[in-house]
Amino acid sequence: GDSVTQMEGPVTLSEEAFLTINCTYTATGYPSLFWYVQYPGEGLQLLLKATKADDKGSNKGFEATYRKETTSFHLEKGSVQVSDSAVYFCALTGNSGNTPLVFGKGTRLSVIA
C-alpha cells in the first residue's frame, strides 16, 4: 500500500538557520503530496501541497517540490523562526477518489533563539 517516510526528529535549530526535512513516498500512479503542521496543543493545518510532478508548493517561506523521479517532497525554509517550532507531517493521497491522507510519522522541529 501507499506509504510515506520522513526523517526522524527531533530537529533543533538556531533562529535563522536553514531547514530541510526529508520526505519520500511509495505510491502507485500520481499521488498528491502535502505538508501539514501541528503547533503545540492544536490540530493540523495545511502548510503547502503539490498535485503533480515538478509542482512546487510554497507558503510562509516554506517550499517543497514534487519530484517523481526520486519520489520525494522535501520541505525547506531558508531562515527559521522560533514561531516555526511545531511537528511537521508529510502526507499523500492516493490515485483514486475518496482517498484519505496517508501520513509520515512526523518530525518535531524546535527553533531556539
Added chain:
Amino acid sequence: DTAVSQTPKYLVTQMGNDKSIKCEQNLGHDTMYWYKQDSKKFLKIMFSYNNKELIINETVPNRFSPKSPDKAHLNLHINSLELGDSAVYFCASSLSGGRADTQYFGPGTRLTVL
C-alpha cells in the same frame, strides 16, 4: 467562525464505559473523516464519509461506530472503552474527497481511558 469543531476537547473516562465525540463542519464540504493520533504522534485514518455514506472503514474494532446524521456532522461513538483507545482523535473535512483536496482538521479530542 470555526471551520471544523469537535466536542469535547478532553475526555477522561474509565475502562468499559461508552462515550461519544461530536464533529461539525461549516465549510459546506461533502466528505468527512476520523483520524486517530497515537502517543507517538502517528496519524492514521479510521473512517471516511461522503455525503452521509460510509466510504472508508479501516481495520478499526467494531466497538467504534461512526454516524453521520447529515453531511455537516460526523460523530464517533465508542463502546466498552479500553486502555489502548487513549489517543487524540481528529475530525477532518474536504470538499469532495478528491485526491487534490485540502483536508481541514478540527482541534482534536484527547481521550484518556483509565
